[in-house]
Amino acid sequence: GEDVEQSLFLSVREGDSSVINCTYTDSSSTYLYWYKQEPGAGLQLLTYIFSNMDMKQDQRLTVLLNKKDKHLSLRIADTQTGDSAIYFCAVPSGNTPLVFGKGTRLSVIA
């Protein structure tokens, strides 16, 4: 089945850029997703990228997709303290539910 891997922790200073990386195994995924989870809350769809795109930018968020290497990244520009959360990479495997990475806990230091 699909396997999604992420680094578990990232710490950055306020105002710097954050880059969260993700690798996956199933190359047939049409969409790849990034979700944000704040403490005690559900998941919020942050952004997504269609598999025929290399890059997608949405305000402070930039998603890069390298299909050859099966590598997905999320860059947050000008990281703010409100960005502190857990970020999940999620990939559908065929017609099955999303498979999530373990999540990257982003800590923003003021």
Place this chain on the structure above:
Amino acid sequence: GAVVSQHPSRVICKSGTSVKIECRSLDFQATTMFWYRQFPKQSLMLMATSNEGSKATYEQGVEKDKFLINHASLTLSTLTVTSAHPEDSSFYICSARTGTGWFIPGNYGYTFGSGTRLTVV
């Protein structure tokens, strides 16, 4: 946009009792709902998939008699934790989708509830 309402957000119950968690799609028909469990500082673990009007499909290792899932309508699915024990304490999240085929984000692909924190004492 698509909204999934999950209730309650927090519940504390005594060991041995049962707890029901509701997941409602407010502005779309959810043909399929997923129930996840999240342990502290860990990822989401899929527990079961339920299609409206059918029996739920449980993931390996999930006790179907303990975690009863009902998806009787296109807008409501419930998860009942029966005879709860402290080890069932966890964060439970539902997710709903509509239609079949590829999950298109703008077409209510996957929408998550806000989660339920269950504490069994």
